[in-house]
Each structure stands twice: as C-alpha cells, then as structure tokens.
Amino acid sequence: MSAPPEPEPPVRFRPRALVLLVSGAALAVAAIASHNSIPLLLAVPLLVGPVAAGLGAARGIGGYRLTWSVDGSREAVEITGRLARSPSGRTPGVFPIFYRPEPLVERQPAEVERTPEGLGFRLHWAAPYPCLISVARPALVWRDPLGLVERDVPVEGEAIRVQRFPPELARAARAPLRRTTPLPGEVRARQLGPSGEFFGIRPYGSGDTVRQVNWTATARAGRMLANDFRVERTGDLLIVVELRPSSLGPEVDARLASVACAGAYGLAQSFLEQKARVGLALYGEYLTAIPLGSGRRQRYRILRALQTATVGEVAGPSERLAVSLRRYFPPGVTTALLSPLADDDSTLVLPHLRRRGFPAFVLSPSPVTLLAPSAAAPSEDDRRALRLLSLVRRRRVADAWSEAPVVDWDDYWSLAALTSFFARPAGRRSGA
Amino acid sequence: MTPDAGRWPRGFDPRSLRWAAASAVLAALFGVIGGVPVAFAVGLPAGAALVTLGLRGRPGALAPEYGLLPFLVAVGTLAVWARPSILAGALAGSAGLAVLLWSGETPGESGAGADPVGGLALPGLCVAVALLAAFALPTAQADTGAAAVAIVVAFGLVAWALVEARRGPNVSAQTI
Numbered sequence: 001m002s003a004p005p006e007p008e009p010p011v012r013f014r015p016r017a018l019v020l021l022v023s024g025a026a027l028a029v030a031a032i033a034s035h036n037s038i039p040l041l042l043a044v045p046l047l048v049g050p051v052a053a054g055l056g057a058a059r060g061i062g063g064y065r066l067t068w069s070v071d072g073s074r075e076a077v078e079i080t081g082r083l084a085r086s087p088s089g090r091t092p093g094v095f096p097i098f099y100r101p102e103p104l105v106e107r108q109p110a111e112v113e114r115t116p117e118g119l120g121f122r123l124h125w126a127a128p129y130p131c132l133i134s135v136a137r138p139a140l141v142w143r144d145p146l147g148l149v150e151r152d153v154p155v156e157g158e159a160i161r162v163q164r165f166p167p168e169l170a171r172a173a174r175a176p177l178r179r180t181t182p183l184p185g186e187v188r189a190r191q192l193g194p195s196g197e198f199f200g201i202r203p204y205g206s207g208d209t210v211r212q213v214n215w216t217a218t219a220r221a222g223r224m225l226a227n228d229f230r231v232e233r234t235g236d237l238l239i240v241v242e243l244r245p246s247s248l249g250p251e252v253d254a255r256l257a258s259v260a261c262a263g264a265y266g267l268a269q270s271f272l273e274q275k276a277r278v279g280l281a282l283y284g285e286y287l288t289a290i291p292l293g294s295g296r297r298q299r300y301r302i303l304r305a306l307q308t309a310t311v312g313e314v315a316g317p318s319e320r321l322a323v324s325l326r327r328y329f330p331p332g333v334t335t336a337l338l339s340p341l342a343d344d345d346s347t348l349v350l351p352h353l354r355r356r357g358f359p360a361f362v363l364s365p366s367p368v369t370l371l372a373p374s375a376a377a378p379s380e381d382d383r384r385a386l387r388l389l390s391l392v393r394r395r396r397v398a399d400a401w402s403e404a405p406v407v408d409w410d411d412y413w414s415l416a417a418l419t420s421f422f423a424r425p426a427g428r429r430s431g432a
Numbered sequence: 433m434t435p436d437a438g439r440w441p442r443g444f445d446p447r448s449l450r451w452a453a454a455s456a457v458l459a460a461l462f463g464v465i466g467g468v469p470v471a472f473a474v475g476l477p478a479g480a481a482l483v484t485l486g487l488r489g490r491p492g493a494l495a496p497e498y499g500l501l502p503f504l505v506a507v508g509t510l511a512v513w514a515r516p517s518i519l520a521g522a523l524a525g526s527a528g529l530a531v532l533l534w535s536g537e538t539p540g541e542s543g544a545g546a547d548p549v550g551g552l553a554l555p556g557l558c559v560a561v562a563l564l565a566a567f568a569l570p571t572a573q574a575d576t577g578a579a580a581v582a583i584v585v586a587f588g589l590v591a592w593a594l595v596e597a598r599r600g601p602n603v604s605a606q607t608i
Contacts, residue, residue: 016497026508053551144551145550
C-alpha cells in the first residue's frame with residue numbers, strides 16, 4: 001500500500017498584493033463617495049489582479065533536488081549549483097532564494113539559468129577575511145506572472161561549507177611538535193623529510209643538506225642523489241583560541257574571532273593530515289576543550305566547535321585558562337595560541353601558560369587590519385590614527401615576545417610569516 | 433544577471449524603469465484629459481514615481497513590497513480629481529494595469545515573472561467590461577460597471593472551480 005501523496009504547500013499572498021487590494025478598495029470607496037467613475041476604473045485592475053493571480057496558481061510542481069559546490073581561492077567564493085526537477089519538465093515562475101551568511105558579500109548578482117531539467121545558478125560572493133561558515137540551501141518559490149502570490153517548492157539537498165584561510169597553512173605541518181607520550185606508536189607521518197626512517201632515493205635538490213646526499217649512489221650513478229626519509233609522527237598540538245571580549249567592541253571582536261577560528265581550523269587540518277594529535281581549547285569566560293585526538297572524526301569535532309564558537313560576554317581571568325587546560329591536556333604539549341592581543345591584559349595569559357607547562361607560540365590576527373579606514377582616500381586624521389594604532393600594536397607584540405614567540409598576522413590572506421617561523425631551527429624560536 | 437549592472441546605483445534595477453515610466457505617463461495623461469491642472473497632472477505622478485523608485489531600490493525585504501504606496505496615493509488623488517470621460521477612464525484603467533506590471537518587477541530579484549503581460553488577461557478584461565458598462569450603457573452609471581465587474585469575477589471563480597474539480601489531486605486506487 002503506497003503512502004498518500006504529500007499535500008502541496010499552500011498559496012500565500014505577498015504583501016504587495018495586500019497593498020494593491022487595500023488601495024483598490026480605498027479607490028472604490030472614493031469613487032462611490034465622489035460619484036466619479038475614474039477611481040473605480042483605476043481600482044478594477046488593482047482589485048482583480050491579486051484575485052486572478054490566486055486563481056491561476058500552479059499545481060503539481062513537484063520537488064527539486066539540489067547539487068552544488070563551492071570553488072575559488074582566497075577571498076573569492078564561487079558557488080555553482082543545479083536544481084533538478086523531479087519529475088523533469090520546465091516550470092515557469094520558479095525562483096530560487098539564496099541565503100548569504102555573514103561575512104560573505106556579493107561581488108556580482110546571481111546568475112540563474114533555466115533549463116528543461118530545472119535551474120542552474122552561479123553565485124559570485126567574496127569573503128572579506130578568513131572564515132568558516134555554512135551556507136544554507138536555497139529555497140524555491142513559485143510565483144505567478146505578476147509576482148503577487150507565491151507557493152513554496154520542496155527542495156532536497158544539504159547545506160554547503162565555505163572554508164577560507166591562507167593557503168600557507170597547508171605547509172605549516174612541517175613544524176616539529178613535542179611529544180607528550182613516551183611511545184607514540186608505529187603510526188608514521190605521511191611527510192618526507194631529512195630524518196627518520198629511510199624511504200627512497202631521488203635527485204639532489206637545492207635545499208638538501210650534505211648529510212642527505214647518498215654518496216654511494218651518487219658515485220654509482222654519476223649524478224648527485226639524495227636520501228628521502230619518512231619522518232616519525234610529529235607529536236601533539238594544542239590550539240587555543242582566545243574568545244574573550246576586548247575594548248574593540250563586539251563587532252570587531254566577532255570578525256577577529258572569525259579570522260582566528262579559520263586559522264585554527266587550517267592549522268588543525270594541516271597537522272591532522274600528518275597524523276599528529278590535535279586538541280582544541282576555546283576560551284571566553286570558561287574553557288571549552290576538545291581533548292587531543294587524530295583522524296577524520298577529530299577534524300569534524302574541531303570544525304563543528306569552531307563553527308559554533310562565539311566571543312564570550314564576560315572575559316575570564318587569564319590564570320583560569322592555564323589552570324583549566326591542565327584538566328584536559330598533558331603539560332609539555334606544543335601550544336598555538338590564537339589571540340588578537342587586542343588589550344594589554346591579553347598578554348598576561350602567556351606567563352600563566354608557561355608556568356603551567358604549555359610552551360606556546362602566538363599567532364595573532366592583527367586588529368589594525370580591520371580598523372584601517374576603508375575609504376579610497378583616507379584623510380590625514382585617519383592616517384595619523386592608523387599610525388598610532390600600528391605603534392601600539394607593535395609595542396604590544398614586542399611585550400608578548402618577551403614571553404613567547406609571536407607571529408603578527410596582519411595580512412589575513414597570507415601566513416608566510418608563520419611558515420618562515422616554523423622553518424627556523426628550534427633553538428632560535430624562543431622569545432627573550 | 434542585470435545587463436549593465438555597473439552603470440546603475442546599487443539596489444536599483446533598470447528593468448523597473450519601463451513600467452514606472454508607463455504608469456507615470458498614463459497617470460499624467462488621464463489627469464490632463466480629466467481637467468486637472470497640467471502642473472499637478474504631470475508633477476504629481478512623476479514625483480511619486482521617483483520617490484517610489486527610490487523606496488523600492490532600498491535594501492531590505494519590505495521595501496519592494498510596500499514601496500509602491502506613494503505612487504498609488506498620488507495616482508488615486510489624480511483619479512478623484514479628474515472629470516469622468518471615456519478616454520480618461522480608459523487611461524486610468526491602463527494606468528492600473530501598468531501599476532500591476534511595475535509591482536511584478538522586484539529590484540534585485542533573480543529574474544522577473546514569466547510572461548508578466550499574460551497575467552493581465554483577466555484584469556484587462558475586467559477593465560474593458562467596466563469601461564463599456566460605465567460609458568457605453570444608456571444609464572452611464574458607475575454602479576453598473578461595478579456590477580459587470582462582479583459578474584466577470586464570479587464567472588472567473590466558477591471557471592476556476594470547474595477546472596480544479598476536473599484536475600483534482602492524483603490519488604491512486606491503492607491509496608484508497
């Protein structure tokens with residue numbers, strides 16, 4: 001026995017139809033009161049139009065299936081998709097409604113193309129700064145030719161994720177991490193490097209050290225050859241994202257949190273690819289922790305936590321962060337603190353982390369980038385204020401350097417400073 | 433995609449210009465023919481059309497829905513002011529139809545309605561019947577026109593009910 005067919009969504013009048021009906025009624029009353037037929041003749045289409053639209057509402061439109069994907073790099077977000085009708089057939093008057101989440105902005109109007117199978121669309125959006133967001137599936141409505149009544153059309157499909165962070169984060173996993181377990185196990189990293197277990201021989205490259213040269217093979221082949229090694233499991237990484245409110249205000253705080261969360265996810269993804277264990281801590285008023293773990297599930301846990309992370313309403317004390325971390329994470333784990341260092345108090349967290357056994361480096365999204373005037377020709381006062389802000393920022397970063405290495409992330413679409421920091425020998429990374 | 437999108441202010445849809453212009457011109461014409469002073473007959477709909485275009489171009493979901501009100505108020509004032517004649521009546525009915533088309537084009541929406549002119553069939557028929565009833569019948573009373581429109585709408589409702597009854601939902605024998 002088959003299930004009964006689902007009832008069709010009801011037809012509803014749009015507010016403009018009610019505006020026309022009320023205006024038409026008012027004109028009809030005015031015509032009767034003034035014994036003048038002109039207002040009545042004007043009122044006739046306004047009264048009849050919505051009624052005719054309701055009478056002619058389409059039925060049996062069926063449902064649509066959504067397939068879409070996101071493309072583009074850096075700030076460009078290009079979304080391409082198709083809404084296939086089931087059963088197939090052209091339905092005039094079906095319109096997609098796209099939901100554009102913050103902070104995405106529209107670069108060009110949406111392109112919608114009608115085909116016999118359904119609808120195709122292209123959205124040209126842009127992300128002004130790194131972000132992790134979920135774009136809800138578009139809604140579909142059928143509208144009459146005059147746009148006075150509409151009816152929802154069912155759509156099957158999932159939301160799509162937009163993840164934008166600097167591409168350099170993919171290379172960040174070359175950083176050596178500290179181990180927190182005496183026997184890290186037989187899990188090997190996927191990365192090839194200058195030390196570890198022998199993997200193979202390849203032609204000598206310009207960046208190879210003398211120790212990597214395989215002299216025996218070189219003599220046999222008559223050209224320079226070098227050894228490749230499969231490096232051991234890199235270790236553990238704890239990512240701490242500071243979500244305490246600052247004096248910059250909720251709007252700038254939210255943007256900085258978006259940048260920090262995108263950076264945190266890029267770091268986590270990069271190290272998880274190399275089979276390192278990664279943990280996450282979000283600190284607003286209290287600590288929210290995801291213990292160390294590896295694999296795809298851990299990546300989804302971290303992604304979901306970062307997508308729902310928001311700036312706290314009350315700032316927790318700096319010491320609470322370090323004390324709380326000890327409940328979830330072993331001391332000695334390499335710690336990446338993502339903090340905008342927006343206030344002088346924000347640097348206080350670093351000595352507490354150090355005293356509780358968390359060797360940290362700071363990746364600091366700069367608030368100055370967001371505070372810079374967006375006008376094409378900033379005034380002299382704007383330039384002076386920006387200069388002052390930059391000086392304050394430089395002093396604060398210098399203060400933080402006395403406790404831990406700091407990477408100033410002022411260009412949100414580049415993290416060359418972080419990769420060069422990781423490329424330095426370990427002994428030269430410490431701060432003071 | 434809107435052609436020449438870069439030439440217009442953000443939020444303004446040049447497609448809505450044609451029906452805005454048609455509505456304003458028709459309203460001005462029936463005002464002039466109806467004996468309204470030319471300055472008012474031309475200035476009122478033109479000014480109201482500009483205000484309406486500005487309102488409907490503003491961001492937000494409500495602006496396109498309620499933005500037509502200034503123009504409707506202006507054209508309604510002209511209609512009350514105008515003296516009745518068959519030409520003024522025909523122009524007023526046409527202005528109402530043009531307002532319907534203008535209302536159907538929403539700035540910023542991804543595409544206009546399919547065949548919007550086709551949606552004017554029943555309203556256009558009603559205007560024609562009302563015009564004939566109001567000016568061609570011997571009584572020449574507006575009440576007769578209203579009664580004729582009511583009859584047309586009633587016929588439309590009956591026709592729709594008959595079509596719906598024939599079409600009906602697809603219910604299989606197994607479901608029963």
